[in-house]
Amino acid sequence: MPTVDTVRYTALLEMLVSINKPVFFTGNTGVGKSIILSKYISLNQEKQGLAPIMLNFSAQTSSNSTQKTIESKLEKKRGKEVMGSLGTTTCVIFVDDVNMPTVEKYGA
DSSP: OOHHHHHHHHHHHHHHHHTOOOOOOOSTTSHHHHHHHHHHHHHHHTTTTTEEEEOOOOOOOHHHHHHHHHHHHHHEEEETEEESSTTTOOEEEESSSSTTTOOOTOOO
16 A cells, blocks of 8 residues: 555656656665565556666675676667667666665775
């Protein structure tokens, strides 16, 4: 059963995505952030032509593995430097637990 907050955040998510703005949900563990975003992606993947890239960060996640995961889901569009989602789809990157990776030697 949806709560007032999940309905509110879903509406906000839909509005921001419709105008091509990035969305960053933050809050305590267990409040439903991941569920709201996962449900939105699954309900709209075919309808809106979304190409989701799901990343679950942990303390062992490195910048190289993140880059490789993202790049493996993309294709070269123009030349060697421009990459994008497959065909005419819109790439959506969902990062769960963004605060989890260990800080590396340069502070990233």
